[in-house]
Amino acid sequence: MRASAGSGKTYELTSSFIAHLLSGEDPSGMLATTFTRAAAGEILHRVLGRLSAGVLDEGSLSELRTAVNDPDLSHEQCDHVLTLLVHQLHRLSIMTIDSFFSRMASSFSLELGLPMSYRLIEDDEEESLREESVDQAIHECSSSEMVEFLRSLQGERVQMQTHSAIMKAVGYGYAMYMATNADATIWNTIEPVGHQMSTADLDIALTEVERASIPTSKSTGKPNGHWANAKSKCIGTIRTCSWADMLGGGLGGVVLKGILTGDTPTYHRLDITADLFESLKPIVEHARYVLSQEHINRTQAVFTLMSRFDHAYRAAKMSSGRLSYEDPPRLLNEAGVTGELEHLYYRLDASIRHVMLDEFQDTSMPQFNLIEPIIDELLSQESEGRSVFVVGDIKQSLYTWRQAEPKLLGALTNRWEVFGEKSLSKSWRSSPVILDAVNAVFGDLQSNDAMNSKEVGALAATNWDTDYETHEAAKEELPGYVSLSVADGDEEDESDDTQRVLWSCAGRVAEARAQSPDASIAILVRQGKHIYPLLGMLKKLGIDACEDRGNPLVDAPSVAAAVSMLELIDHPSNSAALYHVRSTPLGNIVGLDNPNRVGSVTSDLRRQISLQGCVPVLTQWLKATAHSMDQRGFTRFTQLIELAGQLQDNGRPGAATLAMVAQSRKIDEPGHAPVRIITIHRSKGLEFDVVVMPLLGQSWQIRPDTILSKRDVPLGPITRVTRYPSEVMRAVHPDLKDIYDQSMIGQINEELCCLYVAMTRAKVSLQMVVPSDREGLSGDPVGKYSLKPAHFIRAALSPDLAASPGATLYELASDQGWPEGIQTENTQTNAPPPIPVTLRIKAPQRLRAGQLMAAAPSSEHNTTEVSAASLLCNPDFGQTARDYGECVHAAFEQFDWLGTKPDDAELYDLLTRTGHDPDTIKEALKELNRAVESGPIQEIFDLQRWITNHPDSNSMPPCVHHERPFAVRMGKPGKERLVQGRFDRLVVGRDGTRVINAQIIDYKTDRGARGLEASKLAEFAMKHQPQMNAYRTAAASMYGLEETAIEIALIFTAAPGVVYL
Amino acid sequence: MRDAQQSPTMMIMDIRCTRHFLGWDQPSLDNAARWILDRYLQDSELDLSDLHVVLPGRRAARALLGNLVDLSEKHGCVLIPPITLTPLEIPASMINIVGAGLSGGLGTHASPISQRLAWIEAIQSIDASKLTGLLPNAPEPDDWDQWIGIGGWIGGLSDELCDAGLRINEVADRGALILDETESERWDALGDVQDHYERILKGLGIVDDRLVALDHSFDDELANSSAQQFIFIGLPELGSIARSAVELAGCIVDSLIFAPEILADRFDEYGCVLTDQWLKADIDIDENRILFEDTPSDMCEQALAQLALRGERMGNDAIDSSSCVIGLADETLIGSLRQHASLAGPNLGIELHAPMGQNASSTPPGQLIALLQAYLRNQTFDSLADLSRHPVTEHAIATQYFDSEPDNTRPAAWWLSAIDQIHQDHMLTNTIQVPAGAHPQLQEQVAFVIRVISELLEPLLVSPGQDRTVVEWANRLSDTLGHLYKDIELDVQSQHDGPTIEGLKAIRRTLDEINDADKTGQLMPVTSSQSAMALILDRLGEIMLAENINRDAIETLGWLELPLDPSPICIVVGMSESCVPGSVTHDPLLPGSLRNELSMSTNDDRLARDTFLMTGIHASRDAVFMCARNGDKNDPVTPSRLLLRASGAALAKRLGRFVDPSVDQPSRHSLAKETGHGLCNQYRKTLRVCGDYVAPESMSVTDFDAFLRSPAQWYLERKLRLREIDTGTRELSPSHLGSLIHSILEAFGKDETMRNLDDPDSINDALIHLLDLETKSQFGTMPTAAVAVQTQLLHPRLGWFATQQALRRRQGWSIAHTEWSPEKSSQISILVDGVPMGLSGKIDRIDTHEDGRFAVIDYKTGKVEDALKAHQKKDTWLKLQLPLYRFLVHQLVGNHELLLGYAGLPSIADEEVWKFADWDQDELDSADETARQIIRRVREMSPGDVLDLGDSPPDAGILGFITGQRFDVGGHEQVRESETEETGVAL
Incomplete structure (x- = not known):
């Protein structure tokens, strides 16, 4: 489906989706992809919304019947399908094409060698990773190679500020490197032309040139002066081997042309002499050879550099576990794992039966290569009810720089004849007058003088016209307005053309704002560099404007101050940041009123951020200074806090990162709808009541830092790659000219697409501004038209008018003024503001035990302070110590009193069943025996002695519990904890059924106790005092006893000895 | 088995x-x-x-x-x-x-580290062809970062299958109906890995609890x-x-x-739950219990608003924190919720309690290990600065510093300035080698920090290629941390120190696990220090440290914990399909179809379970379930199927609400921020002169140029000498380049032999030699790519300059002075209104001609501007530099003819290198008068005066903030004059 702008392609795609659902298709077998998240969301919402509406109201059902071509469709069917659909929501595949490839890649992550936990990289991270990789790539070659690369891209006048040039050049080069699948042969397909001469032969040829005659003047009979000068210059370039200069003009250029065309070369209307032609010919061929070989070498050098960069960049991405959006399709293509569809569907857990591809003109070849087998299979099984729906608009191909291949759309029907074609050219967006202007501009490019000013322009026009269909307005009554005007300014005005055009645009916005304050207004610019000047101009006119979806948060002074503070935290010597913060209310809050405290203040803040991240710190600042902010400053500050939280959640909690992102990421202001200034690329998919377009004077041409390529067939692979060929090189090598011309046609097409997209964003008012044409103030401007947007539009809309400052060249208005069109469109009433509610929270009187913090008795400490180093160094920690301790405990568990203690063999047997190491068990038993043989310990395990020592238990034998669990509340009100633990040995004395006392025994296997005498052991035991106190409290609480009724003994097996606490 | x-x-x-x-x-x-x-x-x-x-x-x-x-x-x-x-x-x-x-007991359980190491060993040692089938792009054997991930992945896979009652080698048979040959081979290979893993553990006398449990759960002995x-x-x-x-x-x-x-x-x-039965059940729920919001952030705010609404409905001043809970169907929302809560309430700052806590690697000690790892991986000024900013490192450096200089009173963490300065001025992004050309004091300061860090990290710093066993690195890390934390006391009662204490304990536990593994005889991989750190960090990342209970905080709970929570009010956020019920479809090994075949828990099982849970939550309390329409990156979100367990018109209406936000708008609530904004914006200032302003007694020649560009900029940069720090640049700024070229040409002009050369090649050789010397001196031997390219680009420029210099020399001009300033004693000044204003400046170069003429030359780094155009636009002076040089050289030149001009290094040969201005006396007088006016303005300034921003105030960086030129700083509201405050602050 070829769908022009505003003609409802999303509607058609969703209709197709719904039709399949209604025909009984399983949602899991349908794949719908588009290019932006917002568009994917729109498709999803439309599918759900239209089906829901079909259930609920007759009008929507009727509309759906028409859309899916089923006059019998009923509410019940819609209901049924909707119910089935929501049951399968988890298997629904409506997503961006990048998400689909990410899904494919993660399904083959092992084959692709993806890091086990990867995530998509953020823009700023990617930039930094690229920079490091470029450094590495360049360190591996000589910097002169890089200079040569830059020179080949920028010409001789290479800028000294090289970083962005390097990064841009690498960007172009790497995109092509990937598009060619790193195939070096594709970068080496251009053959040199001409013939190389030896130095000796060159000398001889030069002598012959010197001797050769030149035409003479008819009047004087003397050698013609122009020819003499030209010959002399030509000889000079030959002597210095300045081959590009030689062929760039003068005699060398003339002879070159003669060689290529077979015509006799002429210069200053005189034919070249035969001897001069013959003598120059071999030298020209030599020059061609040398230049073409140099060009080929430079193209290969770019490949080599890209190859090095690729190596470094891939490694950096893999080791950091971060991938960029282009990685999944590239890796999938490289791995070649998706060829077998059954296998692919198995991994995806879905058999795709219907594919719906939106914005197909933006598909790149690597992406197409992955989808192609799926399309192929579906179309081959069309009779089995499978289908492929492709929608796109070749006139909106804006992404060739991202390797999008717009020709794919047109080539589909050749590749698969089964495809049926349909066009949509009725716009549901724009007013008739706007569409009239669009038709006037784009309806007949072949007659446009600007297009015809160059051969490639004429070719591009022919291609365009083939696909263009006249646009019609669906809303025939919608008022509208279109103008093409010339920027104001006079000869005294010293600002340049661009400035004047931009100021005029700002003025038009101001007028539009005044006429219709509620209108959505956008200035659509071709290049991002014009955004900030325009923002400044609008600001001076008192108009609220923002870039794209919003400005960086630092557009609010309160946030700017916070960002300066964040900078200062990491860089305390940043005196500008310090001055800034101190000159705002934040300065006093953070304690910078005394400049000598900068070091300590920033140090404290670094500590806080290390502990908790930036969010609490920023919140504290906001709390303290909120009264010093206005509404906007407050809101933007809360957005800064939110941004900090997002970065923290992504594992990037530092102050420096937040400061950087706050200055670069564009964040919309809630409830704020100012004028937007957007690049045309970003405006795709959007619409505005009023669109203002600056049409500047730059020519449409290929950037010299671009790498050019060519495909032999539209759906085939890239077959040729070359770095940008200069004009001389295009003259030298026909192949290079051919590639250049093809690329130039593509470039012109993309520029046309940009203009088309921009004009078709407008709903009711479209205002275009061109620079004045000083040369065209008088006389016929037509002959001066060249391939520039301003000339192109002028040639279409007002071909014969001179562009004098302030003139209106074209104007078309409906009978009703355009502001009425906005009223017609925006019928929706304003929603009431939300009702504010205040959240207040109070602590409960008493927490339920289950809500208390859980704690173990061993977590009790003697003091509140511990040495950090001691936490890192615990001699009794570790598996061996734990094993040993467990063995000793297990051994003690096997008997209540000494009289019932099993013999060693029995104990050994019992302990081996716990899985412990035999040596550890033997060691533990040895220690157990040593312990129970010692007097104080023996006493504890002597039942009679226990009875004797506890006369109040009425001679009743006590109850012994091993590893007795407990759980009690403990602690002061407000600081209570739920303490859980186990008593190693609990001996409970009773008087009848009443518990009257208890003895808690805790076994300690600390090696440090070995051999300590009683007093030292008592001292050593003090570290366990808090834990034992907790035990005492627990036992008392459990049995309702006074704490004095609880006896505690620590048995140190290594000593051996007992300490009573 | x-x-x-x-x-x-x-x-x-x-x-x-x-x-x-x-x-x-x-x-x-x-x-x-x-x-x-x-x-x-x-x-x-x-x-x-x-x-x-x-x-x-x-x-x-x-x-x-x-x-x-x-x-x-x-x-x-x-x-x-x-x-x-x-x-x-x-x-x-x-x-x-x-x-x-059981015969032989169960054995000691293998620690997570032991398990991880055993999995890695097992997978690395399987048959090469099987490994290729499994991991066609297997990492290099020494790429431990990747192997650690692979070990974790296969361990997780084994656990997941164990929980489903399966060993890996059973999968191929059980899934035979749907597995093709390739997939079966992969499972066989993985089965081998698991067998080998168990053999490794057995050999060490330890066991994997899950596998043992699996084996014995079907044992007759049970x-x-x-x-x-x-x-x-x-x-x-x-x-x-x-x-x-x-x-x-x-x-x-x-x-x-x-x-x-x-x-x-x-x-x-x-x-x-019986899956079939619960799958059939709808959830009967009031529409107002299901809320849709546009973004996750909106949803979090609305969740708190819903709590507030309940508080208001109950007529209470405040909700008892124990009576409500926020359910996190999507646990990643906790951050956003916390932020909104922190801005809510009468005093801004309602807290949330998240039982899941934080992982040990994000505690301060965990962060320190990550910084150590980054430094060990790449020793640069970036990683050094990051490491030295960690509070513990800062403490350790400060301790060393005060030990060595007890009387010194430098500010806290003074070394950060030194590191920043050297980083910024010398572009040292790839090394910590301080170049010889750095300022000696800076060298000394940075050397101190590097020495202290090196001493502290001595156990970990070894030459490249000196790999050691993981246990050795673990012990060395223990020693290093011991040194770093040597003097630090922590308060066990303090919430503040809690994360550090728990983090240190987790580190100890991890290091003990490694030591225990070594003691049991486990094969210890030989790795680099940073790979060992990666293993330790990975383990720390698995250890979750609970957050302390906070009685004042609202509790948050995960989905599965919610049903048994007793709170009568429950707001659940994040009810999206990707979160609840969790569903598994695509997977590299266990896609949904295979899971079904293996009778593992299915998507239907989870849906049925969660239907029961949601029904129970809804039935037992006042519950609200919320879902956002879009993710935080504007990605579309599908609502949880649980929210759509309805049919007919009810379902359609609910979906209508989901896709159309306007439906719910009339009933929306917002969270009031009672401590909200003020009426005016005190952050928006008019830039004014400071209270302690004293007019200068002397000005440099370039001060006048700065003032002409922007009086405000002159004030900030020249008078207050404000400086920004930017350590992010990777290339020489124009001013850096200017300094570099000036240094080269200064050295050239000062060298008796060089300056008298008149042969282009010799001059070129000399200049290139000086460039090499200066570059190495300033930027060391490992400059960034951009710096290397920039210095390379200077070669042809210097070459063309050499040609022109030779020509000039042959024309009779010779270099008399470079970087010349008048003697201090000469006290150059301009008399204005009877009061002299001192004038200072340094002239790049002064040439003399054999015929007695003098030429004052200012160097430019690129194409030479026309001196006239650079200084004047029509009758307005843009710069005064060259005319004012006349005052400086007056005594030197006397009555000789004086030329004023520029020399440059154009990128294109044939372009002019020298350009001299040709001002007549009237024009020069006009320049002098402009200078006097500037002096008057500077003298007239008084504290509180509004500073004129001029035509070119700074529009970038912090100076851009201060002057209000960056973005839209300046606000949207007019501030009444009486409400403005003095912005000038004495430094």
């Missing part, structure tokens, strides 16, 4: 489970505790020590225990708590119960064990191994089900 055919589903058991339906109209665990009390209280003792109570999660177990404690307290009885378990722990617990009867008593509480699912173990051992089970008995046929014999 058990028989592969002995599927858990085929076992025929005598079920000894009694189901008890406790309803869902009140908090479930309260009911459960009362049920237990009624059943087990005997003689004032509630002895549950032989009872195994199984609950869905640890939090629920603690809550039940707490309820039992409270009940026991209330009834005055002694509570002996039960053993509490989660379903996953049942098999291991059963085996421990009967472990004594059947011979004595029957245990279990209570299942609110378990929507059990798991096949647990089910098998319980059945095989003939356990006696009571299952407490939180649903009305009328729904008994929706639960199986153990009280677990």
Whole structure:
């Protein structure tokens, strides 16, 4: 489906989706992809919304019947399908094409060698990773190679500020490197032309040139002066081997042309002499050879550099576990794992039966290569009810720089004849007058003088016209307005053309704002560099404007101050940041009123951020200074806090990162709808009541830092790659000219697409501004038209008018003024503001035990302070110590009193069943025996002695519990904890059924106790005092006893000895 | 090994489970505790020590225990708590119960580190062809970062299959119907890896708990064990191994089900959810209990607004924090929720409690290890600065500094300035080698920091290629951390120190695990220090540290914890399809179809379970369920199927609300921020002169140019000398380049031999030599790519300059001075209104000609501007530099003819190198008068004066903020003059 702008392609795609659902298709077998998240969301919402509406109201059902071509469709069917659909929501595949490839890649992550936990990289991270990789790539070659690369891209006048040039050049080069699948042969397909001469032969040829005659003047009979000068210059370039200069003009250029065309070369209307032609010919061929070989070498050098960069960049991405959006399709293509569809569907857990591809003109070849087998299979099984729906608009191909291949759309029907074609050219967006202007501009490019000013322009026009269909307005009554005007300014005005055009645009916005304050207004610019000047101009006119979806948060002074503070935290010597913060209310809050405290203040803040991240710190600042902010400053500050939280959640909690992102990421202001200034690329998919377009004077041409390529067939692979060929090189090598011309046609097409997209964003008012044409103030401007947007539009809309400052060249208005069109469109009433509610929270009187913090008795400490180093160094920690301790405990568990203690063999047997190491068990038993043989310990395990020592238990034998669990509340009100633990040995004395006392025994296997005498052991035991106190409290609480009724003994097996606490 | 055919589903058991339906109209665990009390209280003792109570999660177990404690307290009885378990722990617990009867015991359990190392060893040592089939792009053997990930992945896979009652080598057979040959081979290879893994552990005398449990859960020995008593509480699912173990051992089970008995046929014999039954059920819920919001942030704010609304409806001043809970169906929302909560409430700052806590790698000690790793990986000024900014490193450096310089009173962390300065001025992004050309004081300061860091990190800093075993690195890390934390005391009671204490304990535990693994004889990989750190960090990332209970905070809970929470108010956020119910479709090994084939938990099982949970949550409390329409990157979000468990018009209306935000708008609430903004914006200032302003007594020649550009900029940059720090640039700025070229040309002009050369090649050689020297001196031997290219680009420029210099020399001009300033004693000044203003400046170069002429030359780094155009636009002076140089050289030049001009280094040969201005006396007088006017303006300035921004104030960086030129700084509201404050602050 070829769908022009505003003609409802999303509607058609969703209709197709719904039709399949209604025909009984399983949602899991349908794949719908588009290019932006917002568009994917729109498709999803439309599918759900239209089906829901079909259930609920007759009008929507009727509309759906028409859309899916089923006059019998009923509410019940819609209901049924909707119910089935929501049951399968988890298997629904409506997503961006990048998400689909990410899904494919993660399904083959092992084959692709993806890091086990990867995530998509953020823009700023990617930039930094690229920079490091470029450094590495360049360190591996000589910097002169890089200079040569830059020179080949920028010409001789290479800028000294090289970083962005390097990064841009690498960007172009790497995109092509990937598009060619790193195939070096594709970068080496251009053959040199001409013939190389030896130095000796060159000398001889030069002598012959010197001797050769030149035409003479008819009047004087003397050698013609122009020819003499030209010959002399030509000889000079030959002597210095300045081959590009030689062929760039003068005699060398003339002879070159003669060689290529077979015509006799002429210069200053005189034919070249035969001897001069013959003598120059071999030298020209030599020059061609040398230049073409140099060009080929430079193209290969770019490949080599890209190859090095690729190596470094891939490694950096893999080791950091971060991938960029282009990685999944590239890796999938490289791995070649998706060829077998059954296998692919198995991994995806879905058999795709219907594919719906939106914005197909933006598909790149690597992406197409992955989808192609799926399309192929579906179309081959069309009779089995499978289908492929492709929608796109070749006139909106804006992404060739991202390797999008717009020709794919047109080539589909050749590749698969089964495809049926349909066009949509009725716009549901724009007013008739706007569409009239669009038709006037784009309806007949072949007659446009600007297009015809160059051969490639004429070719591009022919291609365009083939696909263009006249646009019609669906809303025939919608008022509208279109103008093409010339920027104001006079000869005294010293600002340049661009400035004047931009100021005029700002003025038009101001007028539009005044006429219709509620209108959505956008200035659509071709290049991002014009955004900030325009923002400044609008600001001076008192108009609220923002870039794209919003400005960086630092557009609010309160946030700017916070960002300066964040900078200062990491860089305390940043005196500008310090001055800034101190000159705002934040300065006093953070304690910078005394400049000598900068070091300590920033140090404290670094500590806080290390502990908790930036969010609490920023919140504290906001709390303290909120009264010093206005509404906007407050809101933007809360957005800064939110941004900090997002970065923290992504594992990037530092102050420096937040400061950087706050200055670069564009964040919309809630409830704020100012004028937007957007690049045309970003405006795709959007619409505005009023669109203002600056049409500047730059020519449409290929950037010299671009790498050019060519495909032999539209759906085939890239077959040729070359770095940008200069004009001389295009003259030298026909192949290079051919590639250049093809690329130039593509470039012109993309520029046309940009203009088309921009004009078709407008709903009711479209205002275009061109620079004045000083040369065209008088006389016929037509002959001066060249391939520039301003000339192109002028040639279409007002071909014969001179562009004098302030003139209106074209104007078309409906009978009703355009502001009425906005009223017609925006019928929706304003929603009431939300009702504010205040959240207040109070602590409960008493927490339920289950809500208390859980704690173990061993977590009790003697003091509140511990040495950090001691936490890192615990001699009794570790598996061996734990094993040993467990063995000793297990051994003690096997008997209540000494009289019932099993013999060693029995104990050994019992302990081996716990899985412990035999040596550890033997060691533990040895220690157990040593312990129970010692007097104080023996006493504890002597039942009679226990009875004797506890006369109040009425001679009743006590109850012994091993590893007795407990759980009690403990602690002061407000600081209570739920303490859980186990008593190693609990001996409970009773008087009848009443518990009257208890003895808690805790076994300690600390090696440090070995051999300590009683007093030292008592001292050593003090570290366990808090834990034992907790035990005492627990036992008392459990049995309702006074704490004095609880006896505690620590048995140190290594000593051996007992300490009573 | 058990028989592969002995599927858990085929076992025929005598079920000894009694189901008890406790309803869902009140908090479930309260009911459960009362049920237990009624059943087990005997003689004032509630002895549950032989009872195994199984609950869905640890939090629920603690809550039940707490309820039992409270009940026991209330009834005055002694509570002996039960053993509490989660379903996953049942098999291991059963085996421990009967472990004594198993031959050879169970063995010591393998620590996570041991398991990870064993998995890596196992996979690395399988047959090469099998490895290729499994990992066609296997990492290099020494790429430990990747192997650690692979080890973790395969361990997770093994665990997941174990929980489903499967060993890896059973998959190929069980999935034979759908697996093709390639897939079967992959599973076979993985089976080999698992077998090898177990052999490795066996050889070490340790076991993988899950695998052991799997093997023994179907063991006859279980059947011979004595029957245990279990209570299942609110378990929507059990798991096949647990089910098998319980059945095989003939356990006696009571299952407490939180649903009305009328729904008994929706639960199986153990009280677990019957998938088929719950899949058929709609959730009958009021529309106002399901809310849709545009973004996750909106949703979080609305969740808090919903709580506030309930507080207002109850007529209470405040909601009791224990009466409400926020459910996190999507746990990643906690950050956004916290931020909104922190801005809510009368005093901004409502807190949230998140039981999941933080992982140990994000605690301050964990962060320190990450910084150490970054520094060990790449020793640059970036990583050095980051490391030295960590509070513990900062403390250690400060301690060393005060030990060595006890009397010094430098500000805290003074070294950061030195590091920044050297980083910024010398572009040292790839090294920490301080170049010889750096300022000596700076060199000394940075050397101190590097020395201290090197000493502290000495155990970890080894030459490249000197790999060691992981255990050796672990011990070295322990030593290093010991040094770093040497003098630091922590308060165990303080919330502030809590994360550090817990982080250090987790590190100790991890290091002990490595040491224990080594002691058991486990093969210790030989790695670089940073790879060992990666392993340790990976482990720390798995250790979750609970957050302390905060009585003032609103509790947040994960989806599965919510049903058993007792709070009467519950707001659930993040009810999107990707979160609840979790669904598995595509997967590199276990796609949905294979999971079905293996009888693993299916998407339907999860949907059924969550339908029951949501129904229960809704039935038992005042609950609201929320979903955002878009993700935080504007990605489309599909609502949870649970929110769409309706049919007919109800479903259609709900979806209508989802796709059209305007439907709900009239009933929306917003969260009031009572401590909101003020009326005016005090952040928006008019730039004014400081209170302590004193007019200068002397100005440099370039001060005049700065003032002409922007008086405000002159004030900030020249008078206050404000400087920004930018360590992010990777190339020489124009001013850096200017300094570099000036240094080269200065050295050239000062060298007696060089400056008299008149041969282009010799001059070129000399200049290139000086460029090399200066570049190495300034930027070391490892400059960034851009700097290397920039210096390379200077070669042809210097070459062309050399040609022109030779020509000039031959024309009779010679260099008399470079970087010349008049003697201080000469006291150059301009008399203005009878008061002299000192004039200073440094002239790049002064040439003299054989005929007595002088030429004052200012160097430019690129194409030479026309001196006239650079200084004047029509009658307006843009710069005064060259005319004012006349004053400086007056005594030197005397009455000789003086030329004023520029020399440059154009990129294109043939372009002019020298350009001299040709001003007549009137024009020069006009320049002098302009200078006098500037002097008057500077003198007239007084504190509080509004500063003129001029035509070119700075529009970037912080100076851009200050001057209000960056973006839209300046605000949208006019501030009344009386409300503005003095912005000038004395520094």
